[in-house]
Amino acid sequence: MPENKILVVGGGISGITTAIEVAEVGYEVVLIEKLPYLGGRVVKMNQYFPKLCPPYCGLEINFRRIKQNPRITIFTSTIIENISGSKGNFTATLKTKPAFVNDNCTVCGECEKVCPVERTNEFNYEMDKTKAIYLPHEMAYPWKYTIDESVCKKYDCKKCIEVCKYNAIDLEATSKQLQLNVSSIVFATGWYPYDATKLENLNFGVFPNIITNVMMERLSAPNGPTLGKILRPSDNKEPKTIAFVQCAGSRDENHLPYCSGVCCTASLKHTLYIREQLPEAKVKIFYIDLRVNGRNEDFLNIVKADKNIVLIKGKVGLINENPDTKGLIIKAEDTMTGIRKKVEVDMVVLATGIVPNKIDIEKIKYDNNGFIIPGLLEDGIFAASCAKRPLDVSASLKDATGMALKAIQETK
Ligand SMILES: Cc1cc2nc3c(=O)[nH]c(=O)nc-3n(C[C@H](O)[C@H](O)[C@H](O)COP(=O)(O)OP(=O)(O)OC[C@H]3O[C@@H](n4cnc5c(N)ncnc54)[C@H](O)[C@@H]3O)c2cc1C
Numbered sequence: 001m002p003e004n005k006i007l008v009v010g011g012g013i014s015g016i017t018t019a020i021e022v023a024e025v026g027y028e029v030v031l032i033e034k035l036p037y038l039g040g041r042v043v044k045m046n047q048y049f050p051k052l053c054p055p056y057c058g059l060e061i062n063f064r065r066i067k068q069n070p071r072i073t074i075f076t077s078t079i080i081e082n083i084s085g086s087k088g089n090f091t092a093t094l095k096t097k098p099a100f101v102n103d104n105c106t107v108c109g110e111c112e113k114v115c116p117v118e119r120t121n122e123f124n125y126e127m128d129k130t131k132a133i134y135l136p137h138e139m140a141y142p143w144k145y146t147i148d149e150s151v152c153k154k155y156d157c158k159k160c161i162e163v164c165k166y167n168a169i170d171l172e173a174t175s176k177q178l179q180l181n182v183s184s185i186v187f188a189t190g191w192y193p194y195d196a197t198k199l200e201n202l203n204f205g206v207f208p209n210i211i212t213n214v215m216m217e218r219l220s221a222p223n224g225p226t227l228g229k230i231l232r233p234s235d236n237k238e239p240k241t242i243a244f245v246q247c248a249g250s251r252d253e254n255h256l257p258y259c260s261g262v263c264c265t266a267s268l269k270h271t272l273y274i275r276e277q278l279p280e281a282k283v284k285i286f287y288i289d290l291r292v293n294g295r296n297e298d299f300l301n302i303v304k305a306d307k308n309i310v311l312i313k314g315k316v317g318l319i320n321e322n323p324d325t326k327g328l329i330i331k332a333e334d335t336m337t338g339i340r341k342k343v344e345v346d347m348v349v350l351a352t353g354i355v356p357n358k359i360d361i362e363k364i365k366y367d368n369n370g371f372i373i374p375g376l377l378e379d380g381i382f383a384a385s386c387a388k389r390p391l392d393v394s395a396s397l398k399d400a401t402g403m404a405l406k407a408i409q410e411t412k
Contacts, residue, residue, distance in 0.1 A: 004028060004411045007092050008183040009080050009359075012040020013393055014385035014400040015188035016062050021404035023071040027411060030180060032078040032094060036146040038063070040190050042121060044214065046221040046228075048393055049269050050295040050360055056139050056393045058393075059180040063141045067248065076142060080179075083185065083363050087380025087410050098173035105144035105168040107135060109162035110147070119151045121225075124218045127233070128225035133160050133169075138223050144168075184410035185404045187372060188384040189366065191354040192258055194249045197361050200348060202248060207321040208234040209328055210348045212248075220273040228380040231275050232347045234326045238278055239346035243330055244270070245316045248350035258369060260353035260390040264291045267351050268299035283309040284343065286316050286332050314341070319348060355389040380410045 004027065011033030019031040031038075040047060042055045066072050077097040082089045117132035132152040135145050145158075146166075154171045161169050168212040193214045196204035204210045209232045211219065215247045222228040232239045244267045249255035264287065271283050285303075290311070293299045303309050318331040327344045336342055362385075365376035372383035384403040385396035 003020075005030060005180070005182045006406075006407045006411065007032070007080075007090075007180060007185045008188060009185065010040070010188035010357075010384075010387070011038040011074070011076070012034075012190045013042045013058070013062075013299055014190065014387075015040070015186070016066070016398045017397050017400035018125060018186050018188055018384055018404045018407070019064050019072055020062060020069070022408055023069045024065070024402075025408065026071070027408050028071050028073075030073045030075065030182070032075045032080065034077065034079045035136070036077050037140040037142070038066075038074070038076065039141070041214075041378055042393060043137065043139075044125075044221075045217045046224070046273060047269070049265055049299065050394070052269070052272070059141075060139065062141075069118075071368050074142070075145075080359065083361055083381075085163065088183045090182050090185060090380060092182055092185065094180055096176045096178070097176050098380045099170055100147040100149070100152070100169060100173050101133070101145045102168050103142070103144065104166040104169060106166055107143060107145065108165070109171065110163040110165070113373055114159040114163050114387075116157065116159065117151050117153060119148045124225045124309045125212070125215045127215060127218060139166070155252045184380045184382065186382045186384055186400075187359070187387050188358060188403075189357040189387045191356050191390070194352040194355050196248060196350050196352050198255060199249050201236060201317060201351070202245065202319050202348075203321070207319070207326075207328060208232075209239075209321075209326055209346065210319060210350065213270065213349055213351045215261060216270050216273070216349050220270070220277075223323075230274060232326075237346075239281060240278075240348045241282045241284075241327075241345040242274060242349065243328070243343070243345040244283070244285045244349045244351060245319075245330075246285065246290075246351045250351075250353035251288060256353045256355065256369070258353075258356040258390070259291060261291065262390060262392050263351040263353060265293075265299060265328050265392070267295040267349070268278055268303050269290065270349060271303055271306075272299065275306065281308065284345065285309065285311050286314055286330070287311065288313070291334075291375070314343070354386060382406050393402065402412075 008031045017027045022029045082093040117129035118129045120126045121130045218224040312333045316332040325382045382403045384400045
């Protein structure tokens with residue numbers, strides 16, 4: 001018996017938007033997210049353009065809309081394994097990781113205090129650590145602790161169970177499989193940052209003071225590893241000189257052949273973070289072309305007017321470390337003057353691009369770069385936002401709303 005239900009895969013800003021729009025016009029929706037919390041990449045930003053709001057600003061309203069709407073069912077720590085059937089009557093096979101912490105959790109934090117195991121914190125792009133039992137972040141939705149199964153010692157330890165007054169921890173929990181009958185499916189599976197270690201000439205991961213743009217977001221965020229202070233990793237000192245390397249891997253046949261469309265504006269935004277905290281810091285931005293559109297052009301005007309920020313049209317060929325200062329020596333050609341430049345800075349930010357998340361399911365068709373090709377999807381299956389092409393939040397929201405409209409047309 002077909003159901004009048006819609007499945008949304010991916011709980012970032014796009015998936016959340018599709019789910020809410022679908023539910024608010026009266027349809028049942030199931031939103032699944034592979035991580036233990038909703039919000040995707042946006043929740044990890046310090047501020048997002050064009051208005052430079054903190055991410056919680058928009059997400060809090062959305063979380064409230066989710067809580068108030070009984071037509072939305074959320075499964076976190078859940079992935080989709082298979083789809084069978086056809087439009088109006090799909091069967092989706094979902095798999096949920098073990099729920100070691102249940103909804104009794106009050107986030108009192110007693111378990112975290114006694115947990116003896118540490119893990120690297122992927123929320124902060126591995127710049128700090130959490131305990132094996134941890135709260136993903138301070139506005140996590142759902143609002144509860146989670147356990148990293150890969151490091152937890154389970155019953156060899158069970159200190160967390162001993163201190164939990166709320167019977168919220170079950171270390172024997174197992175993963176669950178669920179068959180869901182839905183009329184249409186929207187994939188809003190988003191993106192991950194390009195692996196900068198593949199850019200061998202730029203030496204990310206070799207020299208500590210080379211970071212990426214997503215790390216810069218966390219470094220500037222008040223709930224980040226340095227509580228919002230922009231400090232260089234090797235010595236926790238304020239950098240006096242910072243360079244941005246645009247198109248780090250992007251528009252390069254050997255890495256990502258396409259433009260991610262957001263990295264230029266993101267780096268301009270980062271210079272504003274720097275300017276606010278470090279008024280005297282000198283910034284150099286090495287770029288191929290500056291692609292900034294719409295309201296974001298204001299950022300470019302601010303940056304151009306700042307005498308301590310220099311825009312250099314030229315591709316960076318090599319970054320090495322000065323072992324005495326731990327500063328970075330950048331070699332690049334200024335293509336406007338033809339002069340080869342060699343500059344030393346305290347810290348480098350690589351503007352890496354957007355890589356789409358892929359799912360190994362036959363019904364989803366991808367292009368060579370891993371973006372879903374909407375025209376090759378069968379009826380009743382849709383893709384939203386960054387799953388199809390790189391987009392900023394504003395464009396993602398519009399696309400996700402459009403996909404909600406398409407999805408509800410497949411219901412009875
Ligand atoms: C450095 C940088 C800075 C940026 N700054 C801005 C900015 O200031 N302003 C702006 O407008 N845009 C900015 N962007 C772009 C912004 O990040 C994207 O527009 C936004 O993340 C798109 O949201 P999304 O929901 O489509 O994808 P995502 O945020 O990636 O969310 C996708 C979600 O799907 C989940 N998922 C993936 N696969 C599965 C699966 N198999 N099963 C279940 N769930 C799955 C993921 O875990 C994730 O939660 C920036 C991008 C970069 C690189």
